[in-house]
Amino acid sequence: MNRRQERGITTRDVVLVALFAAIIVALGLVPPITVGIVPVPITLQTLGVMLAGAVLGPVRGALACGLVVLLTAVGLPVLAGGRGGLGVFAGPTGGYLVGWIPGALVTGLMVKYWAAKLTRGWAKAGAVLAACVAGGIVVVYALGIPWLSVSSGLPLREAALGGMVFVPGDLIKAVAAALVAHGVARSYSMELK
Amino acid sequence: MTAPAGPAPGAAPGERPSAAEAPAPVIELHGVSVGYDGRTVLSGLDLRLAERRIGVIGQNGSGKSTLARLLNGLVVPDEGRVLVDGRDTRTDGRRVRSEVGFVFQNPDNQIVFPIVAEDMAFGLKNLGLPKKEIPGRVAEALESFGIGHLAERHSHLLSGGEKQLVALASVMVMRPRTVVFDEPTTLLDLRNRNRIRDAVDAMAPAAVVVTHDLELVSGYDRVLVVHEGGIAFDGAPGEAVAWYREHCS
Amino acid sequence: MNTSLYVPGDTPLHRLPAGAKFGVLFAAGIGLFLLAHPAVLGAAAAVAAALVLSARAPLGALRARLLPVGVMLAVLFAATALLQDAGTAVAMLLRLAALILLALAVTLTTRPADLLEFFERLTAPLARVGVANPERISLGVSLVLRFVPEVFRRFQEIREAQAARGLKANPVALLVPLIVRTLKAADDVADAIDARCYPPPRRPSGGARTEENAT
Numbered sequence: 001m002n003r004r005q006e007r008g009i010t011t012r013d014v015v016l017v018a019l020f021a022a023i024i025v026a027l028g029l030v031p032p033i034t035v036g037i038v039p040v041p042i043t044l045q046t047l048g049v050m051l052a053g054a055v056l057g058p059v060r061g062a063l064a065c066g067l068v069v070l071l072t073a074v075g076l077p078v079l080a081g082g083r084g085g086l087g088v089f090a091g092p093t094g095g096y097l098v099g100w101i102p103g104a105l106v107t108g109l110m111v112k113y114w115a116a117k118l119t120r121g122w123a124k125a126g127a128v129l130a131a132c133v134a135g136g137i138v139v140v141y142a143l144g145i146p147w148l149s150v151s152s153g154l155p156l157r158e159a160a161l162g163g164m165v166f167v168p169g170d171l172i173k174a175v176a177a178a179l180v181a182h183g184v185a186r187s188y189s190m191e192l193k
Numbered sequence: 194m195t196a197p198a199g200p201a202p203g204a205a206p207g208e209r210p211s212a213a214e215a216p217a218p219v220i221e222l223h224g225v226s227v228g229y230d231g232r233t234v235l236s237g238l239d240l241r242l243a244e245r246r247i248g249v250i251g252q253n254g255s256g257k258s259t260l261a262r263l264l265n266g267l268v269v270p271d272e273g274r275v276l277v278d279g280r281d282t283r284t285d286g287r288r289v290r291s292e293v294g295f296v297f298q299n300p301d302n303q304i305v306f307p308i309v310a311e312d313m314a315f316g317l318k319n320l321g322l323p324k325k326e327i328p329g330r331v332a333e334a335l336e337s338f339g340i341g342h343l344a345e346r347h348s349h350l351l352s353g354g355e356k357q358l359v360a361l362a363s364v365m366v367m368r369p370r371t372v373v374f375d376e377p378t379t380l381l382d383l384r385n386r387n388r389i390r391d392a393v394d395a396m397a398p399a400a401v402v403v404t405h406d407l408e409l410v411s412g413y414d415r416v417l418v419v420h421e422g423g424i425a426f427d428g429a430p431g432e433a434v435a436w437y438r439e440h441c442s
Numbered sequence: 443m444n445t446s447l448y449v450p451g452d453t454p455l456h457r458l459p460a461g462a463k464f465g466v467l468f469a470a471g472i473g474l475f476l477l478a479h480p481a482v483l484g485a486a487a488a489v490a491a492a493l494v495l496s497a498r499a500p501l502g503a504l505r506a507r508l509l510p511v512g513v514m515l516a517v518l519f520a521a522t523a524l525l526q527d528a529g530t531a532v533a534m535l536l537r538l539a540a541l542i543l544l545a546l547a548v549t550l551t552t553r554p555a556d557l558l559e560f561f562e563r564l565t566a567p568l569a570r571v572g573v574a575n576p577e578r579i580s581l582g583v584s585l586v587l588r589f590v591p592e593v594f595r596r597f598q599e600i601r602e603a604q605a606a607r608g609l610k611a612n613p614v615a616l617l618v619p620l621i622v623r624t625l626k627a628a629d630d631v632a633d634a635i636d637a638r639c640y641p642p643p644r645r646p647s648g649g650a651r652t653e654e655n656a657t
Contacts, residue, residue, distance in 0.1 A: 009575075012628060014632075015631045015635065018581075018582040018589065019589055021582070022589040022624075023624060025593075026593040026597060051621065055621060070583070071586060073557070073561070074554040074558050075446050075557060076446050077447055081510065082506070083510065084446075084549075085546060085549030087507070089545070090467075090471060090544070090545040091511060091514070091542050093514070151534075151538060152538070153522055153530045153533065154518070158521070180613075184622055187622050188622045188625050295637040297630060301592060302627050302630035303631075305588055305631060306588055316639060319638055321642055349595075367638065
C-alpha cells in the first residue's frame with residue numbers, strides 16, 4: 001500500500017517515539033519485580049531503554065529516551081518511584097539518566113547494522129543481547145560513573161566499584177530485553193530507523 | 194456516565210448558516226488500484242461520490258477500510274487517481290484533508306491530547322486558525338454535541354461513548370464539507386451506537402460511512418457493497434443490504 | 443502521572459521567569475563545583491533550603507521528594523568519608539544538597555509548560571537549521587502524556603489476563619504483547635494526526651518573526 005511518504009522524520013516516527021517514551025514511563029509505574037537469583041528488586045524502566053534501541057532503531061530509540069529525559073527536566077514525575085525534576089540532573093545519578101540517550105543509540109546501531117543482518121537464530125539472538133549489554137549497560141555506565149565520581153568526589157575507581165552492584169540486575173534486564181525484542185520482531189516486522 | 198443527548202449536533206447557532214445546504218464535495222476515483230505486500234486490496238475502481246449520505250458495507254478484509262482511507266489521501270492509490278473537487282489526493286493531500294474529515298473506529302487512538310479541549314484545538318491549530326478564535330470554536334463544537342462539560346476532562350478518563358463523541362467533535366470543529374467514518378459504532382454498546390447514529394444523521398456535512406452495521410445505512414441516499422476488491426453492488430440501501438445478505442453471509 | 447511536581451502558588455519564585463531560574467541553577471551547578479570551602483557551601487545549602495521553603499509547597503510533598511535523595515546522599519557521604527576523608531565528604535554533602543534543593547525550588551515553582559517553552563527557545567537556533575523541530579517536540583510531549591495511562595492500563599489488562607490463565611508475572615511474556623499492541627496502535631494514531639491536517643502551515647520564514655512570537 002502506498003502510504004504517503006515524507007522525507008526524514010514522518011508523523012509515524014513521531015508517534016512511535018512518543019509511544020515508546022510512554023512505555024518507558026509506564027514501566028516506571030510498575031512495582032519493581034523481584035527475580036529469584038538477585039535479592040535486589042529491579043525496576044523495568046532501563047529494560048525499556050534497551051528495547052527502545054532494539055525495537056525502534058538508533059535514531060528513534062535515542063529520541064524516545066530523549067523525550068523521557070526532557071519530561072524529567074521540565075518537572076514531571078516520569079522516572080521510577082515518581083522521581084523527576086531538575087534535581088535528578090543535579091544529583092549524583094544524573095549521568096545514568098542522560099546516558100539513556102546514547103545507550104539506546106548504540107543498542108539501535110548494533111541491532112540495525114549487525115544483529116538484523118545475521119540469519120542464524122542463535123547468532124542473531126546473541127548479537128541482540130550484546131547490543132543491549134553494550135548500549136544499555138556499557139554506554140549508560142560510561143556516563144553514569146564519571147558523573148557519580150565528579151558529583152560525589154569519590155575517585156573514579158571507587159565510583160566504578162560501587163556501580164557494579166547494579167550489574168547483575170542489568171544483565172538480567174539485557175537478557176529479558178533481547179528475548180522481548182525477539183518476540184516483538186516475530187509478530188510485528190518493522191524497519192529500524 | 195454519559196450526558197443526555199444535546200441539541201442537534203452540527204446545527205448549533207453560530208454554525209455557518211449555509212452549511213446545511215452546502216453541496217457535498219464531489220469525490221472521483223479513476224481506475225484506482227491499491228495493493229499491500231504484493232496482495233491486491235482494491236482493483237480498477239471507478240466511482241463518483243456526490244450524495245449527502247453514502248454507506249459502504251462489506252466483509253472484513255474486503256478492502257472497505259482502504260477505500261475509506263483513499264477518500265482523504267491517507268492512502269494514495271498505486272494506480273489511478275482520486276480527486277476531491279478536482280484536487281488530486283496525491284499532490285494536494287493536506288488541502289483535501291481540510292475538507293474531508295475522518296472519524297476512526299477506535300477513539301482511543303484518535304484522541305491524541307491529554308485534555309479534551311487541547312485535542313479539539315489541535316485540528317484548528319493545524320488549519321492555521323488565529324489563536325484567539327480557537328477557544329470559541331472549541332466550546333461551540335463541544336456544546337453542539339452536548340458535551341461542553343467534558344472540555345477540561347482528561348481524555349483517558351472518558352467512557353467509550355464519550356470518547357467517540359469527542360473524536361467526532363474534534364473532526365467537526367474543523368468544519369469539513371464531508372466526513373468519512375470507518376466503522377464508528379463497532380466498539381460501542383447499543384445506547385452509544387444510537388447516539389452516534391443520531392449525531393451522524395443530524396450533522397450538516399455530507400458523510401461516507403463504512404460499517405458492518407447494516408441498519409445504520411438504512412436511510413442513506415446510496416450504499417456500496419465492497420466485495421473481493423471491487424464494488425459488487427451500488428444502489429439504494431434496501432437492495433444493497435439484500436444483495437449483501439444473499440451473497441456475503 | 444497527570445500531576446506534575448510543580449506546586450501552584452504566587453511566591454516571588456513563582457513569578458520569576460523560567461529562563462532566569464534555570465540560568466541561576468545552571469550557573470550554580472558550575473559554580474558550586476569550583477568552591478570547596480565548607481562554610482561557603484554550607485551557606486549555599488542554607489540559601490537553597492530557604493528558597494525551597496519560600497515556595498510554600500506542602501510538607502508531605504517535600505518529604506516525598508527529599509527522602510529518597512536523602513538516603514542516597516547518606517550512603518554517598520559514608521562511602522566518601524570512608525574512602526576519602528571527612529572534609530571531602532562534608533563538602534560533597536553540602537554541595538549536592540545545595541544543588542538538589544536549588545533544582546527542587548525551580549521544579550516546584552515552574553510550570554512544566556513554561557520550562558518546555560524555555561527549552562524550545564533555547565534550541566531555537568537548532569530548529570532554524572532544521573535539527574530540532576519544536577512543533578514535533580511539543581506534539582511528542584503531548585502524546586506521551588496522553589498515552590502513559592493507556593499503556594499502563596493495557597499493561598494491567600495483559601497482566602490480569604495472564605494471571606487468570608494461571609501464569610506468573612513474567613516481564614518477557616508481559617512486554618511482548620504490550621509492545622506489539624502499542625506499535626500497531628501507532629499506525630492508527632499517526633493516521634488520525636495526519637487526518638487532522640498535521641503539520642500546521644509553516645509560519646512566514648525568518649527568525650526575527652519567531653522571536654517576536656516567542657516573547
